[in-house]
Amino acid sequence: MTTWEVLAESDRHQWVYQPLVGVGPLRFGMSFEQAAAALDEWTATVTPAHRSAFEGDQRAGFRTAGSPSYRLPLTAYFGDSEGIVCVVADALCGPQVSLDGIPLVGRVPSQLDAALRELMLTRGTSPQYFPEGDIGADEWGLVIQVQRAGDVLLTRPVLAVVRQRAYTVWDGMPYDELEVH
Template sequence: MSLWEVLADAEREQWTFTPSVGVGPLRFGMSHDEAAAAMDGFAVVVDGTFRERDDTRKAEFRSVPDRPSAQPAVTAYYGRVEGLYCVVVDARCGPQVTLDGLRLVGRVPSEWEADFLAYALPRGIAPRYAPEGDLAPEELGLLIRVQRAGDVVLTRPVFGIVRERAYTLWDGLPYDEFEVH
């Protein structure tokens, strides 16, 4: 896979997102060992210590286990209190995740936003935006960020629960996620 290559949906694992419960085989509140066991077929790279700045432990799951340099398909963040509290899916090589049939990963943001609004408004879900302008329907535990893929940006969803001492999902976003563009 080249630096900017984007997998087609047919080449991706297919996952579903259940708000407040989890995404794919991952459930919020899991320990790292439970999450690693659930991610059958993925190689895991773990930042083994809890970082002081955000009291977070990070694990990256790669879908190409035999290539250590492969891009992480899924990044998981664990808190001491919450266990697994945040899952981020890579726009270029992560699983395709759906919410009631709505594709969330690797989409042009304007098209995704139009589809999301058509999904959300009839259900009474108000559109809310994070400080950077990303669509962030807090009641779903979903924040859509973007990631560069060559000359375009694509949706990189962040799934999570609001952490202790955080007011919103955005407030609890791991610092590493502010560095992805």
């Protein structure tokens, strides 16, 4: 596996996103211990979030057995007293997360943008475009970021809850996630 290699769809864990509830086996509000138990086949490394607007935030990187050390398939952020506040699946090697049958991870941004926009409008949700031009919706706790895969960009969804002292999902996103490209 090379640095830019993208994991085949059939080799990814398949998870469903329930907006503002959770993704796969993880639920917003879970403690690190509960998350680690829910992801019992995964190993985790916990560090303070590098840059956060919220004091005490922790960043947990989860890997499956055999994942190279330079790959981090899943990242979860834990608030000091809030438990999980944000989950991010890596575009290259993370689990495939779907929302209403639409795969969110590792997609060409323009294709996912069109599919999400249609879903949002069908459900009466106004699509939001955040400062970097990424589509999302506060009421779904969703911001679609991008991540480089060689010479292309692929989608890397940020799934989160709007935190206290934050007006939007974007405002409460860990700054670490704004630096991934």
